[in-house]
Amino acid sequence: MDSVAGASTTCWRNLYLHWPFCRRKCDYCAFYSEAGVSQKLRTRYFHFMLEELRRFPRTGTARLESVYLGGGTPTLLETEELIELGSVIAALPLVPGAEISVEANPETLDETKAAALASFANRLSVGVQSFREAKRRFLGRECSDAAIDRALALGNNFPEFSCDLIYHAQGESLEDWQDELERALNLPGLTHLSSYSLTVEENTRLAARLGKTFQGDDDLDCDMWRQAGKTAAAHGFERYEISNYAREGHRCRHNANIWKGDTYFGLGAGAASFDGGNRFRQVESIEKFLAGAAPEVDQISPEARLREIAAMELRTSDGWGDDPFWRQRFPALWTNERECAILHDYRSLARQQLSWFGRDYRLTEEGMLFWNTVAEGLI
Ligand code: SF4
Structure with a gap:
């Protein structure tokens, strides 16, 4: 499992690629990613990923239904790198019409990168989290209104266009949340919405900042969740998973496959795989991953x-x-x-x-x- 070749006996139907680099850690984020990594290590990681993808098994009848490039911040990749990665992804054994998703951070997505992404990906997921500057500041997420507007306008160029929001930040009212929902659901071309209740995870800057003083209001949390469902329905979006909404025919195939227990191969530091029986998780360290550390196996x-x-x-x-x-x-x-x-x-x-x-x-x-x-x- 430590390399694609080692995993060649499994019929992989979904592929997750992890780009574990961020400009700066957002205060609420507990996902594995690293900020401030040297250019040299980043370039080594990129070439390692390309090599592994070129060795991805092409024998037998197995075909990938989805490829998901997530992070971290995949839009930190340079335009030329995205083009190269795109050509390697396009050469993978894909089913016709396979879903190719990319996560985008508005601060690092411009017209040129969006064009490079659109040449191989058919789904863009933009991490807005909030349209309100004060809420983003509370979340410790650095992003300007102008960058969000630009990224959301570019999202309309993709057949599948999703946006992520976070709700129940400190001091947020139902009216504030309703405004956020309306802004997202009125976006031209939006086909999908993910909305998550803020969780103050251990070992995050937010947990350090709020300490034990932050007490979420369960009733308000439930009301915000209900409101998301009601507002989404009024805009023609169905709640197809607790935190996910889509127009008819626009569910995220990658996630839906994984929820139903389909196989997926996770390539990259911290990425998880499921071979139909066991789950594997790669080490959460770029250095150790590149050095060939064995993944952790969850055998039940x-x-x-x-x-x-x-x-x-x-x-x-x-x-x-x-x-x-x-x-x-x-x-x-x-x-x-x-x-x-x-x-x-x-x-x-x-x-x-x-x-x-x-x-x-x-x-x-x-x-x-x-x-x-x-x-x-x-x-
Ligand atoms: S939320 Fe996204 S951009 Fe922010 S630190 Fe986490 S992975 Fe990076």
Whole structure:
């Protein structure tokens, strides 16, 4: 798993590429990325990634349905590097019409880079987080209004165009949040919205700054989540996952595949992979990754894995059901359906706060607010 060649026996259907470089760490960010890395190390990492991609298995019938270039800040790549990376991605074994997504930070996206991205990617996800300068300052995210406006205008050049927002920052009212939602959902060409409640993660600058004084208001948090669903629906966007909204036919295929338990290969420092049975996570250090450090392996039983996936699927509006995909992969778990422990758990949970439709099990809209409890019961 430490290199693409070592992983060649798996049928990879999704690929995640991690560009773990940022100009500066945002105060709320707990994702793995590094700021202030030398140019030399950055260039070494870039060439390593290209080499690994060129060695990506092309044998057999496996084809990638999605490629996701995330970070970190992929738009910190130079235009020439994006063009080179794009030509290597285009040579991968892709299904016709594969989804190729790139995450963009408004501060580092200009017309030239957007044109380079549009030559190989069909989906752009712009990390706005907030349209309000004061809220971005609270979040410790350096970005100007002008950069956000420019990036969002460029997003309209992509067939799939998504925007990320954060809600429930300190002092934010329902009216403030409604304004943010309206601004995003009225963007020309927007097909997808992700909106996340602010979590003050340990070991972030925000946690250090707020200490124990920050007390989120659970009721306000739930109201903001409900408001996102209502406003998105009024603009023709469906909530298809707890934090994600899309126009019909514009769900993020990469994430949807991963939630349902499809295989994905994560290339890069800190990137995770799932081969259909085990999960792997590469070391969170650029230096160690380049030196060939072995990934951490999360090995659990097929049933435990299926329970995890079932919980993940309950975050989606489709829920979890009698999926031929899983029947094929874990036939033993389906041989005596009446006794299937997972189905049994769903039924007992359903009596409390879930709905089920035929053979599919879904959380109701309000039930989604109890997802944590349900997931704890299943895993
Ligand atoms: S939020 Fe994005 S841009 Fe900010 S530090 Fe994290 S990965 Fe980098």
